Amino acid sequence: MTGTKLLMTFPVTATSHSLADYRARGGYRALEKALAQMKPQDVTHEVIASGLQGRGGAAFPVGRKWATVKLDDGQPHYLCCNADEGEPGTFKDRWILEHAPHLLLESMQIAAYAIGVRHSFVYIRGEFDLPYRRLAGAIEEAYQAGYFGERILGTDFACDVIVYRGAGSYVCGEASGLITSIEGKKGYPRNRPPRLSVRGLYQRPTVVNNVETLANIAGIIAHGADAFRKVGTKTSPGTRLISISGHINRPGVYEIELGYPFARFLREDCGGILGGRPLKAIIPGGVSTKVLTPADIEPLALDHAALEAAGSSLGSGGMIVIAEGTCMVHLLQVMLRFYHHESCGQCTPCRDGMGWLHRIIDRIVAGEGVPEDIERMQAISRANDGTTICGMGDAAGYATVAILDKFRDEFAYAIAHKRSRFDGRLEVSGHA
Amino acid sequence: MKHLIPQFEAMKTRFPAGFESSLVLPCLRRIQEERGYIADSDIDGLVEYLGVPRIQIEEVLSFYTQFRRKPIGRWHLQVCHNVSCSMRGAEPILDHLARKLGVAPGQTTPDGRFTLSTVECLGSCGTAPVVVVNDTNHENTSIAELDVLLEGLA
Numbered sequence: 001m002t003g004t005k006l007l008m009t010f011p012v013t014a015t016s017h018s019l020a021d022y023r024a025r026g027g028y029r030a031l032e033k034a035l036a037q038m039k040p041q042d043v044t045h046e047v048i049a050s051g052l053q054g055r056g057g058a059a060f061p062v063g064r065k066w067a068t069v070k071l072d073d074g075q076p077h078y079l080c081c082n083a084d085e086g087e088p089g090t091f092k093d094r095w096i097l098e099h100a101p102h103l104l105l106e107s108m109q110i111a112a113y114a115i116g117v118r119h120s121f122v123y124i125r126g127e128f129d130l131p132y133r134r135l136a137g138a139i140e141e142a143y144q145a146g147y148f149g150e151r152i153l154g155t156d157f158a159c160d161v162i163v164y165r166g167a168g169s170y171v172c173g174e175a176s177g178l179i180t181s182i183e184g185k186k187g188y189p190r191n192r193p194p195r196l197s198v199r200g201l202y203q204r205p206t207v208v209n210n211v212e213t214l215a216n217i218a219g220i221i222a223h224g225a226d227a228f229r230k231v232g233t234k235t236s237p238g239t240r241l242i243s244i245s246g247h248i249n250r251p252g253v254y255e256i257e258l259g260y261p262f263a264r265f266l267r268e269d270c271g272g273i274l275g276g277r278p279l280k281a282i283i284p285g286g287v288s289t290k291v292l293t294p295a296d297i298e299p300l301a302l303d304h305a306a307l308e309a310a311g312s313s314l315g316s317g318g319m320i321v322i323a324e325g326t327c328m329v330h331l332l333q334v335m336l337r338f339y340h341h342e343s344c345g346q347c348t349p350c351r352d353g354m355g356w357l358h359r360i361i362d363r364i365v366a367g368e369g370v371p372e373d374i375e376r377m378q379a380i381s382r383a384n385d386g387t388t389i390c391g392m393g394d395a396a397g398y399a400t401v402a403i404l405d406k407f408r409d410e411f412a413y414a415i416a417h418k419r420s421r422f423d424g425r426l427e428v429s430g431h432a
Numbered sequence: 433m434k435h436l437i438p439q440f441e442a443m444k445t446r447f448p449a450g451f452e453s454s455l456v457l458p459c460l461r462r463i464q465e466e467r468g469y470i471a472d473s474d475i476d477g478l479v480e481y482l483g484v485p486r487i488q489i490e491e492v493l494s495f496y497t498q499f500r501r502k503p504i505g506r507w508h509l510q511v512c513h514n515v516s517c518s519m520r521g522a523e524p525i526l527d528h529l530a531r532k533l534g535v536a537p538g539q540t541t542p543d544g545r546f547t548l549s550t551v552e553c554l555g556s557c558g559t560a561p562v563v564v565v566n567d568t569n570h571e572n573t574s575i576a577e578l579d580v581l582l583e584g585l586a
Contacts, residue, residue, distance in 0.1 A: 086553060086555075087553070088552070091555035091558055093555075118448070125555075127498070128555070129568075130569075160446065162447060164458070167460075167492075167497070167498040168496050169495065181457070184455060184488070185491065187495065187496075202450065202451070245519075245520075246515075246557075251558040283515075318557070334513070338552050338553075426519045427519060
């Protein structure tokens, strides 16, 4: 109903994640094709031609990232799969890890071949239990079948994969924080340039790609870039996994063809708003993307360019639906508590700024806000813009400003009347 | 931790040469799985075994929320209170557990049975609210369900 599917193409059963089932669906034939018929450069060119953009949040062109790694530079290269899914509202990579781990592993091997990688890593968040066990089990199966290790499929290509478990840090989902963490250190992000594809893990060229991004590679190699481009829109080819939660009747993970109508997705595919209530707002791509109102989304298509034109982003695909009657002041309080907790402390505007914002919003919720607080919060948020090493500081600032701008009267009310217009409510009843 | 060194050696063989520093997180995780927390003697042992600076291990322990320097209760109740879970009832669940157990988040009951914690988004937003008890996710949970569950945890 949500258009062509490229990833969620099979019914989930008790064994659908196994190697036997994956092979029965045609699995590992793309790796065979790449190794037998393509040079590494051909694989990268195919990915460039596909127009695939990153699915982790920034939508960077994947093939262009790969092409910055020089195959003949005589250095080891590393591939890191970012499975540190931690952007609040996002749970789509978990679906791939639990239900299609071999699709990820096959795709990673193809990517490793293209970039000249001998050791790949999957950085998986420490709290993931079933996703870790499914992935570890699949790796075991793949080694036994000869898809990893030395002389893969009888060729000279060799590559090992190592699962690296995080330990509860949001900022390690940022590519350079992730790399610092794999080096066994606290996960401080690094200044760029140099890019990670020039100097990444242990100062070697490193490509970091999101789980869903990589999971698309096997299909692109199996069916070709042209077939991939037939799905989605001209500027945003392919599909996205959208994880939807909050006040929605049918939360879960959906694969949508890029360009699918936003309003129709909510109304028809996700069963509409909880309790038949009116929609108040939507956070479209994880809490760090700017909030949208019902009027914003009505004409929108779900694709990267359209969301960007509307001033927001599809981000990590973590959509949070907010029904009428929800208190945006309390909602922002939850977000700011999170950012304050997760700021790694390296950059002053983020470390201090998130603390200030958190304390101000706590004060407003406690009925002790002052009228200048709204401007003050906006100014603190804007001070993060471009002044921090990683994108977390900027994004937290943008998200905060968007909520303050679009629901300013609600904040003004809470300050003037020393109480929430909606009783601080975050839950709404399932019955209208 | 000394008796775990054969296991650490097995882990090391999977990494490329020169990646000893990378073993800090996996070794700490393995130690904590066994002891329940990281003791001072574990830090001494790892400094000697891995040859990394002590400050690196200290920083890792204070940076990552999953590592603990003190023992916790037999049952670790972790309540996600991020946006999606709060929109589906996490806050009353947290209040209920705190009242029922007589502890604030971050504390352990005097009998050492339960530790109550708050955690940030665990990727269970579509099945919110979620409470993790030791390694098991209890999704779409409720106060009534947790009351029954807790009775069975000695």
